[in-house]
Amino acid sequence: MIAVISQFFNTPSETFIRDHVRHLAPGRTVLICQEPDGADQFGYPVLSGVPRLSPLSRLHSRIVNVARLGWLAYVREGMSRSDEDRVVEFLKAHKVDAALVEYLTMGALFAPACRRAGVRLYAHAHGADSTVMPRKQLWRRRYRRLFAIVDGIITPSRFIADRLSQIGCPNEKLHVSPCGVLPERFTPSKRESGRLLFVGRFVEKKSPHLAIEAFARIASKFPEAQLDFVGDGPLMARSKALVEQENLSDRVIFHGSRSIEYVQGMMQDAAIFVQHSVTARNGDMEGLPVSILEAMASALPVVATRHSGIPEAVVDGKTGILVEEHDIESMAEALASLLAEPHRAAKMGDAGRQRVLDHFTQRHTRDRLRHAMMLPTIAEPLDFAEGQIQ
Numbered sequence: 035m036i037a038v039i040s041q042f043f044n045t046p047s048e049t050f051i052r053d054h055v056r057h058l059a060p061g062r063t064v065l066i067c068q069e070p071d072g073a074d075q076f077g078y079p080v081l082s083g084v085p086r087l088s089p090l091s092r093l094h095s096r097i098v099n100v101a102r103l104g105w106l107a108y109v110r111e112g113m114s115r116s117d118e119d120r121v122v123e124f125l126k127a128h129k130v131d132a133a134l135v136e137y138l139t140m141g142a143l144f145a146p147a148c149r150r151a152g153v154r155l156y157a158h159a160h161g162a163d164s165t166v167m168p169r170k171q172l173w174r175r176r177y178r179r180l181f182a183i184v185d186g187i188i189t190p191s192r193f194i195a196d197r198l199s200q201i202g203c204p205n206e207k208l209h210v211s212p213c214g215v216l217p218e219r220f221t222p223s224k225r226e227s228g229r230l231l232f233v234g235r236f237v238e239k240k241s242p243h244l245a246i247e248a249f250a251r252i253a254s255k256f257p258e259a260q261l262d263f264v265g266d267g268p269l270m271a272r273s274k275a276l277v278e279q280e281n282l283s284d285r286v287i288f289h290g291s292r293s294i295e296y297v298q299g300m301m302q303d304a305a306i307f308v309q310h311s312v313t314a315r316n317g318d319m320e321g322l323p324v325s326i327l328e329a330m331a332s333a334l335p336v337v338a339t340r341h342s343g344i345p346e347a348v349v350d351g352k353t354g355i356l357v358e359e360h361d362i363e364s365m366a367e368a369l370a371s372l373l374a375e376p377h378r379a380a381k382m383g384d385a386g387r388q389r390v391l392d393h394f395t396q397r398h399t400r401d402r403l404r405h406a407m408m409l410p411t412i413a414e415p416l417d418f419a420e421g422q423i424q
Contacts, residue, residue: 035129036409037064037153039144040136044072046291047235050213050324051136052076054158057400057416059409064128066121066144081124085113085143112143121147132156132407138163138187142176145183156186156407161239164194165319165342168201178202186406190321191343209406212322212343214399216416217391219294220331223302225380228259228373231304231334233297233325236267238314240323243273245310248365250280256373259285261308264300266291297325301332306372306379311341312359322347327394330354330386335379337368347394353386 036059040051043065055063055076063078070082112118121144125133132154135141141157148155157180167173181187181203188209189195195208230249234240242263249261263273263286270288277286289300301307307329311320322343326336330347336354338344339361350356355372357364372379396416404411 035059035062035064035131036407037066037125037128037130037133038136039066039133039140041068041140042072043067043075044069048136049294050160053213053396053399054134054136054403057396058134058403064124064130066124079128081120084121085117112146118147118150122151125151125153132185132409134158134188134403134407136160138177138180139167139173141184141187142173142180145180149183154185154407155183156188157184158188159194159198159321160190161194161321161342162318164189164197164321165313166317168197169317174201181207188403188406191346193343193346194321209402211399211402211406212327212347212394213324214394214396215324215327215331215390216396217331217387219298220301220328222333222387223304223383225305225334225376225383226303227305227376228256229304230259230261230306230308230369231264231300231329232261232308233264233300233328234309234323235265236263236269236273238269239311239318239320240265241310241312242269243276244312244360244362245308245365246273246276246280246282246286247362248308248310248369249286250276250282251362251366252370252373253280253282253285255370259373261286262289262300262304263287264289264292264297297328298332301329301334304329304332304334305376306337306369307332307334307354308337308365308369309339310359310362310365311339311344313341320344327390330383330394331390333380333383333387335372335382336386337365337372339365347389348386349389353382353389 038055065073065078065080067073067082073080130153133148135144135157138157138159186209187203187207188211190212192210195210199205232245236242277283313319320342329336336348339359340356341359348354355368
C-alpha cells in the first residue's frame with residue numbers, strides 16, 4: 035500500500051499529481067491532503083485537513099503558487115503534534131509501506147510523520163519548490179535535513195536533479211522521472227496550415243507575451259498564420275494589450291482555460307507548438323512542461339527555449355527548434371522557417387511523436403516511479419482520465 039500526499043488534488047494545472055494517484059498503484063493507494071476538494075474522485079481512503087490551516091493562510095496559499103509552497107516556513111517549523119499523530123495513525127491503519135509526497139516543501143513537512151510510521155518516503159520535486167525555495171537559507175536548511183532522511187528524491191528533469199545536487203542532495207538518492215502523457219489521447223495532428231498553438235498558464239516563466247512578440251515580427255510575411263492561446267493567468271491582460279497594440283486581434287485568439295479534451299482538439303488542428311519559457315525574476319523555472327510533451331505526442335514540431343528540462347525532451351533541429359531565453363528575434367526566425375517549410379515541420383513533428391512513444395509515456399513514468407520507490411513491476415494497462423492544462 036502506498037500514500038500519495040499533496041496539498042490539493044484538484045488544482046487544474048496539476049494533472050501530473052492526479053496521474054500519479056491513478057496510475058502508480060491502482061487499488062493500493064491512500065491519500066493525504068490539506069484541502070479535501072477533489073480527493074474523493076479517486077475512490078481511495080482520504081485523510082484531509084493536514085496540516086490544519088487558518089482561513090487567512092488558506093486564502094493566501096491559494097493566491098500565489100510559490101506562496102502556497104512557502105507559507106509554512108514563516109508560520110511554524112512543522113505540523114503540530116496532533117496533526118502528526120493523525121498522519122502516523124492513518125499510515126499505520128492502512129499498512130502503508132511507501133509515501134510519495136508532491137513538492138519538496140511538503141516532503142519536509144511530512145518527513146517526521148513518515149519516519150515515525152516506518153514508511154519509506156519519496157519526495158517529488160517539480161518547479162518552484164526546486165528553483166525558488168532553495169534561494170532562501172531557511173529552506174536550504176530544511177531541504178538538507180530532508181535529504182538526510184528521505185529514501186529518494188524524484189525530479190522531472192536532469193536539470194532539476196543537478197540543482198538539488200548542488201544544494202546537498204546525495205546523487206544516489208536522486209531519480210529523474212519526467213511526467214508522461216497518454217499518447218492515445220494525442221493522435222497526430224491534421225496540421226492546418228499556419229496554425230500556431232500555445233498551451234499553458236499565463237505566468238512569467240511561460241511568458242506568453244514573448245511568444246506574441248515573436249509572432250508579431252513575422253505576421254506580415256505569413257498573412258494566413260494564426261496564433262491560438264489556451265490558458266489563463268495574471269499575464270492575460272498584458273498579453274491582450276500587446277495584441278491590440280500590434281493590430282493582431284483577428285489573428286491571435288485567446289481561448290481561456292479549457293479541458294484536456296479541448297486541448298486535444300486544438301492540437302489536432304495545429305501545425306506548430308510554441309512556448310517561450312524563461313527564468314522568472316524570483317527564480318521560478320519549469321520542470322519539464324507536460325504541454326510540450328502533449329504537443330510532441332500530437333506530432334507537432336516545438337519551438338521553445340533552452341530552459342530547464344525542455345532540451346531533455348525537445349531535440350534541437352530534429353523534433354523542433356530551441357532558442358535562448360528572451361531571444362525574440364531567433365524565435366521569430368524559427369517560427370518563420372517552419373511556416374515556410376511545412377514538410378520539414380511535419381518531419382520534425384513525426385520525430386517528436388516517436389520520441390514521446392520511446393521515452394515519455396505514462397507507462398514510462400509509472401515504471402520509473404515504481405522502480406525508484408522499490409515497488410514491484412506491474413503490467414496493468416493505463417486508463418484515460420480527465421485533466422486540464424499545465
